[in-house]
Amino acid sequence: MVTDGEPRASERGEHGRTGGSESGAAPLKGKTAGQEQSSRSTGLAVFALMIAVMLAMLDNMIVGTAMPTIVGELGGLEHLSWVVTAYTLTTAASTPLWGKIGDMYGRKGVFLTSILIFLAGSVTSGAAQTMSQLIGFRALQGLGAGGLMVGAMAIMGELVPPRERGKYMGMMAGVMSFAMIGGPLVGGTLTDHLGWRWAFYINIPLGAIALTLVTTLLHLPRHRSQGRIDYAGAALLTVGITAAVLVTSWGGTEYDWSSGTILGLGGLAAASVAGFLLVERRASEPVLPLGVFRSRNFSLVTLIGFLLGFVMFGAMTFLPLYQQSVQGASATNSGLLLLPVLLPMMVVSVVTGRATTRTGRYRAYPIIGSALIPAGLYLLAQMDVGTSRTTSALYMVVLGAGMGFLMQLTMLIAQNSVELKDMGVASSTTTLFRTIGGSFGVALMGTLFADRVQETMTEKAAVAGAPAGPPARCPPSWTPPRWSGCPRPYGRSTSTLSPTARTPSSSSEPPPP
Missing domain, CATH: 1.20.1250.20 (MFS general substrate transporter like domains)
Structure with missing residues (x-):
C-alpha cells in the first residue's frame, strides 16, 4: 500500500535509487x-x-x-x-x-x-x-x-x-x-x-x-565489464522462454492442450526455469540478477506488467474479431474502431507522464488504472449482438484509459527501483513479462473463445436438428444477420473473454520507489 509520505522524484538520487531503500543501496551521485x-x-x-x-x-x-x-x-x-x-x-x-x-x-x-x-x-x-x-x-x-x-x-x-x-x-x-x-x-x-x-x-x-x-x-559513458556473460543461464532462460511461448502459441490451435507435445513443452519450460534459477544464484554476472526482485516495488510492477500485457494483447486480438463478425465492420474499419481504446491510452499516458515530471508524484495513477481496467473489462463482457458501436466505443474508452495509467508507469517504477548498472536488466525484465503476459492472454482467450463458439453452435444445432458446428461459409465481412447463427455465437463468445482478464485491485498498487 502506498503511504502518504512517498518521496518526490526530485528528492531521489539522480539515477533513481532512494537512499536507504529496500536493497540498502545508497543514492547514486553525479550527472546523468x-x-x-x-x-x-x-x-x-x-x-x-x-x-x-x-x-x-x-x-x-x-x-x-x-x-x-x-x-x-x-x-x-x-x-x-x-x-x-x-x-x-x-x-x-x-x-x-x-x-x-x-x-x-x-x-x-x-x-x-x-x-x-x-x-x-x-x-x-x-x-x-x-x-x-x-x-x-x-x-x-x-x-x-x-x-x-x-x-x-x-x-x-x-x-x-x-x-x-x-x-x-x-x-x-x-x-x-x-x-x-x-x-x-x-x-x-x-x-x-x-x-x-x-x-x-x-x-x-x-x-x-x-x-x-x-x-x-x-x-553515453563508455564502460566494459570484466566479467563474462553467464552462457549457461542465458541458454536455460532462452529454452524456457521459447518453450513457454510455443505452449501459448500452439496450445488449443496446433495441438490440444492435453497433448503430449504441449505437456512436454510445459515440462521443459518449468525445468528450464528451475535450472535457470539455480544457475543464477551462483553466476558472477547473472543474466537476470535475482536480487532486483528483493525490491517490493520491482516485483509488483513486473506482475502488473504481465497482467497488463495479458489484457492489452488479448483485447487487441479479439475486439477486431467481434467488430467484424458481430458488428459487420470491414477489416480496415475494425482497425479504426479500435481508436476508442488506443486514443485514450495514448492521451492518458502522455498526460500522466508530464504530470509526474511536473509534480514528482504518481501514487494515484496505478490506483486509478487498477480500477478502470476491471471496470472496462466488465463493461465489455456485457456486449452482445445488440450492442451498438457507440456503446461498445464508450466501453473501450474506459479500458483504454485504464491501460494508459499503467502502460509506461510500470517501466518508470522498475527503472527507479534499481541501480544504474542494472537499468538494462530492469527494462528487459519488464518488457519480457509484458510480452509473456500477452502470449498467455491471447492463448487463454483464444481457447475460451473457441470453446464458447463450439458450445453455442452445438446448442443451436440441437434446437434446429442440424449438424453441430459452424456453417460452411460464415465470413467475418458478412453483415449480421445474413446468417443468423453467425453473429450470435461470436457475440456470446467475445463477451465471455473479458471477465477472464483482471488486474490487481486498487489495494495492490505499487508503492513509490
Whole structure:
C-alpha cells in the first residue's frame, strides 16, 4: 500500500535509487548522461529512440494486414501463424540477453547492433521468395526488435534524470499507441499500392534515420565489464522462454492442450526455469540478477506488467474479431474502431507522464488504472449482438484509459527501483513479462473463445436438428444477420473473454520507489 509520505522524484538520487531503500543501496551521485550533452542533442537522441520503438511496434501491426496477400503470393497457408510466432519468439527470448549485454558492454554499441540486425531482417523479409524464407528472416527481425525495445528504454533511463523520465516515458507510450493505430492502416495502404514487400522495406528509411541520430548525437559513458556473460543461464532462460511461448502459441490451435507435445513443452519450460534459477544464484554476472526482485516495488510492477500485457494483447486480438463478425465492420474499419481504446491510452499516458515530471508524484495513477481496467473489462463482457458501436466505443474508452495509467508507469517504477548498472536488466525484465503476459492472454482467450463458439453452435444445432458446428461459409465481412447463427455465437463468445482478464485491485498498487 502506498503511504502518504512517498518521496518526490526530485528528492531521489539522480539515477533513481532512494537512499536507504529496500536493497540498502545508497543514492547514486553525479550527472546523468543527458546532462553531459546539450538539451538539443538530447532531444534528438530521444527522438531517435522513439523511432526505434515505433519500428519494433509498427512492424508487427503492419504485417498483420499484409498476410492475406503474402499467402496468396508465397503460399504456405499451413505455416501462416509462424510468420508472427517466429518474430514474437525471438523477440521474447532475446530480451533479457540484450538488457544484460548492454549493462555489461555499453548500451549505445549494443543498441546500434540491434538496429542493424532489425534492418537486415527487414530487407531479407521483403526479399523472401518462399514462406520458409520469410519465417526465418522474421525470426532475425524479431531478434533485432528485442534489442530495440530494451535498448531504447534502458538508454532513456540513463539519459534522462528520474524527475524527467515520466514525461519521456509518457511520450514513448504515445508512440507505441500511435504505432498500434497507424500500423494496420499503413500496412493496408502499402500492400494495396506498392505491394506487401514494402511492409518490410518501409523500415529501412526510418531505421537509417534512427541509426544516424544515435551514432552522431547520443553520448553515453563508455564502460566494459570484466566479467563474462553467464552462457549457461542465458541458454536455460532462452529454452524456457521459447518453450513457454510455443505452449501459448500452439496450445488449443496446433495441438490440444492435453497433448503430449504441449505437456512436454510445459515440462521443459518449468525445468528450464528451475535450472535457470539455480544457475543464477551462483553466476558472477547473472543474466537476470535475482536480487532486483528483493525490491517490493520491482516485483509488483513486473506482475502488473504481465497482467497488463495479458489484457492489452488479448483485447487487441479479439475486439477486431467481434467488430467484424458481430458488428459487420470491414477489416480496415475494425482497425479504426479500435481508436476508442488506443486514443485514450495514448492521451492518458502522455498526460500522466508530464504530470509526474511536473509534480514528482504518481501514487494515484496505478490506483486509478487498477480500477478502470476491471471496470472496462466488465463493461465489455456485457456486449452482445445488440450492442451498438457507440456503446461498445464508450466501453473501450474506459479500458483504454485504464491501460494508459499503467502502460509506461510500470517501466518508470522498475527503472527507479534499481541501480544504474542494472537499468538494462530492469527494462528487459519488464518488457519480457509484458510480452509473456500477452502470449498467455491471447492463448487463454483464444481457447475460451473457441470453446464458447463450439458450445453455442452445438446448442443451436440441437434446437434446429442440424449438424453441430459452424456453417460452411460464415465470413467475418458478412453483415449480421445474413446468417443468423453467425453473429450470435461470436457475440456470446467475445463477451465471455473479458471477465477472464483482471488486474490487481486498487489495494495492490505499487508503492513509490
